[in-house]
Structure formats: C-alpha cells, structure tokens
Amino acid sequence: MPTRVSVVEDILSANDRLAVANRDRLDAAGIFAINLMASPGAGKTSLITRTVEALLPEFSMAAVDGDIATTIDADRIAALGVPTVQINTGGACHLDAVMLQEALSRLHLEGLELLIVENVGNLVCPASFDLGVHRNVLIASVPEGDDKPYKYPVMYRGVDVVLLNKIDVLDAFDFDIDYFRRGVEVLNPGLAFLPLSCKTGEGVAEWLAWLRGEIA
C-alpha cells in the first residue's frame, strides 16, 4: 500500500526524518547520544568537562559542540582528549538534525560508545528540533531563577532529565527549589531531577549514575 506509506512519511517534517536517520546511524554504530540544552552560561560545557573526566576511562567518547560563534567550548572539550566537532551555526539559534548529520560524518564512529552534543545556549528554540539522540538533557541553574519551568514550558516538557546546576550559590539567590520542582512536575510528571554543582562536584556522582543507567 504505497499511498499509505507516503502519508505516514509526509507527517514527519524534513528535520524529523533526518533525526530518525541520525538515530538509526547511531544505533547501528552502537553509540548512545545525549543532547545538552540550557540557557547561555548555565553550565553545559562544565557538565561535559565533569562527565568526560569521570567517564573517559569507561567509555569511548566524542563531542559535538554547537555555538553561534567561536570555538571556546569545543577547545575546552577537545583539550580533555575527546574528539570534538565544532558546529558554528552562523547565527542560527539552535542545532538541527542536518547539522548533527554533518557532524556525524566528520567523526570516526567505529568503536565510539557515548556522544555528547552541546546545543546552542537558548531556552526556547532547541526544544523544537529533534536531533535523533537518545536522551535530551536540560541544565537549569540557580541564578536563572526558580520560575523558569513556568516561563519556558516547551523546553521543560521535551526533556528526559533536569539538572539544577550551581547549587553551591543557593544561599546567594532567592531560589525556591519546591516551587521550581512543582513547575517541572506539572509539565513533565515524574521527570528525573538532579541538583548539582559542576564547580564543587556536589551531585555529579548522581548525574553520572543516571547517565550510566540510561546507557546500559
């Protein structure tokens, strides 16, 4: 029934079709991939640094780093000894499946086990573009304020785990964790929630345990 197949394909956007192809390619290579999303400066690169330092002996890893401009983040990650592909979006406010497809073709996928994708710092646009990874990770941070789930619901709805970074400065900010969590719970019931500090290392072990569990 070719007509029916054609209809099914049409309801997927061009981006979603490529995302499926990316996932197939990752699966075929035995690679588990995560997509880190956050506001600018919430701690995406710091989390990658912590993760690579802890898991590099365990897993063969690579990174894909999306930025409007510069290679500041990619340089930090590559310095840890991880193959890193920089995507400069040239102004675009998010990564998409085409960009990840291009990045995958620049990596040696054979033998890789974990791929970490760092999206553009933006709490809005990245949520609308499936990349074809296995888990979407949102990094919130204390200084941003406890009302962000309420104000950026699309992002909070579409992720598989929320990390709350910079808990080392909780005392310096008026941040009500219960209010924050209630907002998350309404949008994404039962979502895994991991408070941590990439600076002090507090809570990082719980994140690594969560990630190991998902990879397994």
Added chain:
Amino acid sequence: MPTRVSVVEDILSANDRLAVANRDRLDAAGIFAINLMASPGAGKTSLITRTVEALLPEFSMAAVDGDIATTIDADRIAALGVPTVQINTGGACHLDAVMLQEALSRLHLEGLELLIVENVGNLVCPASFDLGVHRNVLIASVPEGDDKPYKYPVMYRGVDVVLLNKIDVLDAFDFDIDYFRRGVEVLNPGLAFLPLSCKTGEGVAEWLAWLRGEIA
C-alpha cells in the same frame, strides 16, 4: 519615479517596515521607548522594577512584557502601578514589530513619556528583530560567564548599552570583567557599560542617569 521608491521599500523587510511605523507612532506621541534583552533570568524584570520605582514620579510610564507563557513578569510590573500589556508569544522566541504594534494599540499613549519593552529571555533571536524603539538595552549577568560577548556577537553588536547585572555575586564566580569588556569593545566600540546589582541597588543610579540622558 515610482520604480525607485518601490525598490527602496523592498529592501526593508515586513518587520522593518512595521518597526519604522512603530517609531513614528511613538515619536508622534512623544514617547521614548527602550527594549530590554537578556538571557533567561539575567534580571530584566528586576531592572524594570528598579527603574519604575525610581522614575515613576518623574515620568509617565508603561510597560510591554513579552514571554513564552505566563503573566508572572507582567504581574510584577503592573503591581507597581504601571499600565502593562502582556504579550504571550505562544512559543515564539522573540518579540517582533507586529507584536509591539498590537501592544501599542492596547495602551493609552496620550501623555505617556517612557515605554519599557521586556523581550523574551533569549540571547540570540531578539537581536534580529527591530521593534522600532529608540534604544536597545542588553542585560548581561555575572553568573552567565565572561565569554558571552564572544559567543553571542550578534546580540552585543546591535545594542546601545550593556548592563552587567548581579555584580553582588562577583566573588562567587570566575568572572573576568576585563575579558568581558574587551569582547564587547571589539564588537561594539565605545559602547556604554554599566555594572550594577538590581538586588543591592549598587550601580542603579548610573543606569538611571544614563537613561535620563537618553530621554532628554
């Protein structure tokens, strides 16, 4: 020469044409308008609160508040006794000139002197959409990190002043003000730079002085 006029008009996008119309409308009413842009949680609403509290006796003011969802910010501003129009973008990552046009038609413009527009929390997309206001204000904040001018150059290039908020927590973060300023200076030479804390009030007087000077 109607053909020539037509060409000149065509190089302006639909948004830019509406922005010009907004500016004309504001000018005709004798209103000075500013557009506040920032990452999520950098302190846009806190700056509006400080500004309204200080300048309300001096100027007749109104606010337009852009958010993906909720009226949290608009409620905070309206509680100060300022007419406030909430724009819920319904997922859109920035305000545009159409949205401001619509908001203007819901305000009583007669007698207004200062209009403060709060854009969606986003360091990328709002920079590309002229609203037709008189000054574009960027609020950076210490916890975001000192590398933001380098990584989000379009935003830093397009504004008339940069505020660095949350300087009360400078000691808790590795933030190199000189590195930050060098990044700004390369993109936007001579740009006014105002460090402040909306929490403690430090530096707010300098912001108010700058704003008064621009209105005059």
